[in-house]
Each structure stands twice: as C-alpha cells, then as structure tokens.
Amino acid sequence: MDQNISVTTLFFSFAADRMNAREVSVPLPKGSTLGQLIAEHLLPRLGSESQDWLFSVNQEWASKDRILHDGDEVAVIPPVSGG
Amino acid sequence: MDQNISVTTLFFSFAADRMNAREVSVPLPKGSTLGQLIAEHLLPRLGSESQDWLFSVNQEWASKDRILHDGDEVAVIPPVSGG
Amino acid sequence: MDIMRLTEAPIDVNEALAAIADPACGAQAFFLGLVRNEFEGRASAGIFYDAYVGLAEKELVQIGQELKAEFDIRHVVLIHRVGDLPVGTASVLVAVASGHRPEAFRAAREGIDRIKARVPIWKQEHWANGTDSWHDDPSALT
C-alpha cells in the first residue's frame, strides 16, 4: 500500500456536527490534491456550500491544487464567527 | 455707591499668568455688559487675541451683550487644551 | 509589548494596560467584545467559542503584525477566549497604544474587524430555551 497516504482532517463548528466527528483520518492515493479530498470525501457530507469554504494544510491556508502528503493535517474552515 | 456692582472674574492658564491672579473682583457701573468688562478691564492686560476667547457667567457660556449683576462669577476661557 | 493569544482564561484588561504602557504613547484604544443576552431578538444564555487553536493563534499574530506595519502604533494586544462563556463575559480584547488618537482608533477598529473576518473561531449560541445553534450555519435557519 505504499501508493496510499493518510491525511488527518479536522472539523469545527457545524462542519463537525455534519461529520459527526472533529477529526477523521482519510486514506488517499499518493499525489492527491486538497481539491480531490474535498470533492470525494467531504462534499457529500458537508453539503455543496462547503465548496466555498476555506481550507488549511498544516495550519496554513491552502488552495485546492495543493498536493497532499502522508501525515498532513487538513482543516475544514466554515465561515468564521469569532468576536 | 448703589449704582455700582462688583463681579468676581476668574482666570486660568496663561490668562492667569498675564493677570498675575486667578481671581479679581472688578467694580462696574450698574447695567454693565460682559463686553464692557472685557473691553475696559481685561483686554489691556490679556491682549487683543482675548477678544476671540470664550467667557462664562455663573458657570454658563455667555455672550458679550450679557448684562452683569452684583456678585456674578465671570470666567475668562482661553483656548482649551485638555485631553 | 505585544500579546496575541487564544486563551481559556478570563480576559484581564489590566494585563493589556501593563503590556501597552509606553511613555512615548499619548493614546490607548481598547475594544472589548462581550457575550450578549440576545441575538437577533432571541434570548441567549451564553456562547460556546470553538476554535482551530493552532491556526487561530497564527492568524492573531499575523493580524497583530499587519496592524503594526499599517498603522503608526507601538504596541498591540489581541486576545480571544475559547470555551463556554456566560452572558456578560468578555470574549475578545483589542488594545493598542500610539502617539496620538486617530491611529489608535483606526488600528483598534481594524483589529477587531480582521479578527472577526479571518480568525478560525466559531460561535455556538446557547439559547435561553436550552437549544443551541451555530452562527452562520445555513441549516440552522431551516
């Protein structure tokens, strides 16, 4: 299985409610992008509006063409509401 | 001397320095206005720019046609600089 | 001195006063956000603040650096609480010190605006009737 990687995906706020989890480990083919993770594993459960949300990889804002690596920490950032 | 009144005049900041006093009792003919007090008793020592300053009578802002009465408290208010 | 911090502890305004004290600064502006007893007309008992702690702290530091670069301020404090806060509790503090007041007001306003727009923190309203809703949850409206 050396062609597979595993990324930790974090969920907050109502995204965590929809996933029924704050953290999920997702197996992906090597070379997968953040966009592929979102489209294949997250969108079905987070809803189509999640396409417009922000995402981070290893605590830095990331674009959807970002290539993921084994052990990366991906976070799903729904619209923030601090203050 | 029942045709005379006396008003207490207060000075602050550099106006007090110019008068060399914080408080002066000024005798005036009955019916005198604030403007007359300023022109005859204050301007010569406070300088011509004091014509543009604000004045109060009994702790209320007053215009120069204000008639003064015996015992009134007049205050000379040079440009303020609080804060 | 600057402070940019996420915290579970109560916000201490006196800590911020000490941090930004500077004899060269004639102006200090503070903004405190607090948990209100209602939201959009509905009675609330408190708010749970969820956060992605690591990224939220990085974003607070980034905003603090931006404020110092963009405004003529010498010190900045940005503190945001996480966890369950009852009504009346301070959830966020912005404090800045500068030579004069215009830049202090501008920087403090920008500070809270950028925190609310960018820092990964989320509010869950604890309604007085016992139910909960996440702010900005589209499905909460149905």
Added chain:
Amino acid sequence: MDIMRLTEAPIDVNEALAAIADPACGAQAFFLGLVRNEFEGRASAGIFYDAYVGLAEKELVQIGQELKAEFDIRHVVLIHRVGDLPVGTASVLVAVASGHRPEAFRAAREGIDRIKARVPIWKQEHWANGTDSWHDDPSALT
C-alpha cells in the same frame, strides 16, 4: 451607569468597566489619553492640568448626554484628571457600551474629540529642562 467627573485621583479603568457592564451590550470601547514624554519633539517631564472645575464638570455632563442622545450607546464614562501628572499617567478616560461595535467606536471617538474641543481644561507642559509652557499660549512661541 454613567460617570462624568473631574478628579484629582488616578483614573481607574476597572471602575469604568464596572460602570458600563450590561448584559445587553456586546461592545465596549475605551480611549485613554496619557501624558507623553515629549511634545513636538521637545522632552517633557509631565503636565499640569488646570481647570475651571465647575464649568468643566457641567460640560462633561453635557457631552455625556449628547453622546447618549446621538449614538446608540447605553452607558458612558467621561473622566478627566486635574493637577500635576508625570509622564505615563492617564489624564482622560472615555468608555462606552453599546449593542454593537460601530456605534461604540464612533461614540468613543466623538467623546474624546468633544472633551478636547470644549471642556475648560488647560495643559502646562513641564519641560525636561525645568521650564514650563502653557499649550496654545501665543506668547509662549516668542
């Protein structure tokens, strides 16, 4: 609760925090003015604040009432110190509480601007070299 006061005692921010606390207010804005170590490039050791106490207090009350009438704020604190203050000391505090932040910032800014423009208080700079000058004294420039 509102406070509009001239005082010889140190300004206590915690007193203001207690005065404006209100579960209906999600926003508090504070402005503190402090004695700086220089004025227009010249080193200063402190400032003497002269005041026409009676009228100054009336004017502070008037400004507080204006702010509550013109802005959607629920509480206001306006405190100005008088007397000799060393560098680093707070000379004036404006604090307001409101539902939301835009009106809190606007009211606090208006509060300090109106205090500086209208309240009969005068600053005498105690220069570091031992001499004194009244601010805005035309003859001080010669």
